[in-house]
Amino acid sequence: MEGVERKGRRLLLIPLPLQGHINPMLHLAQILYSNAFSITILHTTFNSPDPSNYPHFNFSCIQEPSSLCLSQSSASHLLNFLLALNAQCVTPFQECVTKLLSEEPQPVACLISDALCYFTQGVADKLRLPRIVLRTGGVSSFVAFAAFPFLRLKGYIPIQDCKLEEAVTEVPPLRVKDLPTVKTEEPEKYYELLHRFVNETKNSLGVIWNSFQELESSALTKLSQEFSFSMPMFPIGPFHKYFPTSSSSSCSSLISQDQSCISWLDKHSPNSVLYVSFGSVAAITETDFLEIAWGLANSNHPFLWVVRPGLIMGSKWLEPLPSGLMENLEGRGLIVKWAPQLEVLAHSAVGAFWTHNGWNSTLESICEGVPMICMPCFTDQKVNARYVSHVWRIGLQLENGVERGEIERAIRRLMDVNAEGKEIRDRALKLKEEVKLCLKTGGSSCSSLEALVTYILSLESSTFQAS
Structure with a gap:
């Protein structure tokens, strides 16, 4: 954004390297750039974005193992991909961020991580770098993910075919068939993924939602009241509507x-x-x-x-x-x-x-x-x-x-x-x-974005000293 005075703060953003997660993260990056932050995108070699489409951002590649890929489109392969990503990227991610922090002349205000890149929380803690989470899915589905331990305890999960139409009274309006499960021969792996994903979101300093208050107000309330999510939450979406359709449609497409x-x-x-x-x-x-x-x-x-x-x-x-x-x-x-x-x-x-x-x-x-x-x-x-x-x-x-x-x-x-x-x-x-109303001045998403910018500027990361 030419002519905008930078706020003297750089943000590090890491998307999950899948199309449906890269798009909203890059849209968020553009929104924050428009609010005068400098942007560095951290990315894997797998499904890496094209830096030439974003000349106003810096890009830094995490050298993850070459074995990281999503070879087939299925729930089971997706599960294994997510587990491999979170296991294999810890060390290269830490090395990448350590190098950036030691060389970056601008203060880094925080890391913004896709919630499914939960491995980043431990690295952020070690480097004393504030971490905010972007959840690219809806608030309502996250409520269901957060309820998984309870739903398993109550016997809704594993799902039984004879109970598919049964109402899940604790998470209305869902029925058993609507619970966010996957078909896998290793369900414990999925439960562990959800546990880490939800807990490390809870351990972050805030959550950004690609949603808006009027659409999911009850789910936002449920998270704070029933699931004790005490960190600030910022429903600033829909991200892509901050820009003309033509400018937000093709740049981040991998296809x-x-x-x-x-x-x-x-x-x-x-x-x-x-x-x-x-x-x-x-x-x-x-x-x-x-x-x-x-x-x-x-x-x-x-x-x-x-x-x-x-x-x-x-x-x-x-x-x-x-x-x-x-x-x-x-x-x-x-x-x-x-x-x-x-x-x-x-x-x-x-x-x-x-x-x-x-x-x-x-x-x-x-x-x-x-x-x-x-x-x-x-x-x-x-x-x-x-x-x-x-x-x-x-x-x-x-x-x-x-x-x-x-x-x-x-x-x-x-x-x-x-x-x-x-x-x-x-x-x-x-x-x-x-x-349209939520994005206008004084609207819920516009006000939430203003609160997010103020919050980021208030974060004080400890002085980093390279080891």
Whole structure:
């Protein structure tokens, strides 16, 4: 930001090296840079951001072991990746930060770490460096994560198929099927990950949320009152709405975006297109892929479908797609490998979003007033889907698996001209207005950001002396 006088303080930020975590961390970095902090991004060699997209930031690479990678898109592989990251990055991270602190002429105010990089708390303590956490997911899902020890004690977890529809009365409005679990043959590893993730968040000096007060006020209250989170909490989101859509859409994408879909959308009437995307990590079976394809085709509504290479288990890309299916639609459907999602959701032609309910996608849809069809895959996505469909009531959830008939019915319920679809759309548009208000001067997120800047400036790290 040219012409802004720096506050004489540098911030160190470390994102989790996955697309859905890199984006909000870099958005946060831009927000704080706009508030006159100097920024250094610490990153792994795996999924490293492109420094040329951010010439106003400094970048420093953590030389983690070359074995660190996420080779397959599945909950089990994701779990092992997170455990490996937190085990293997301790020493290289400490060496990197030690070097930066000894060479940096500006005082370092604090470290801002992705909450899932919980290994950073021990290093920060050792180096007497204040650590604030960024939680890239919603507050409501974090409440469920924090409740895991209690939920296990009460017998909700491990989940039993016969209790899927049972209400979890201690964490409303969740049912057993909505709890943020993963399918793994080593559940104790997952429980340990959650324990460390929650506890080291609690041990930090504050939590930044990519959310806003009006959306998740009850969850924020629950964390402070029932789970004794006494540190300051700063719901300053939605991060990406601090900037024009065009400037926040593509710079941090690890996958090349197909811009041609925007000109395709330009040819369609308002609210007529269903946008379908299941994010950067989720994977589906070939059977589910075929049911989705036929459900979309049979709905008779135009659709833009993101099929990421690797989305379909056992396939490189569209090999399982029935021959002639797309051709027979006569241009009513478009499949791309990756889309500029912020631009797509902001496009007037998009009338609904079929999503896996990752937090970024959920929040981006809320910001544009776009109703959702929810198909969560694992962890916090299940909680987000429940809130979308039964708390905020701005979408419908596919409750009975992936079946072409149910898919077609859900699309028609949301996209056809009917009372139910109109009510859902009206609620979504009202929530979009809440987003606009929270970011204005005096709004909840604007005020929370001002409090965060003041808080960071108040932090006094001990004088660092290199060993």
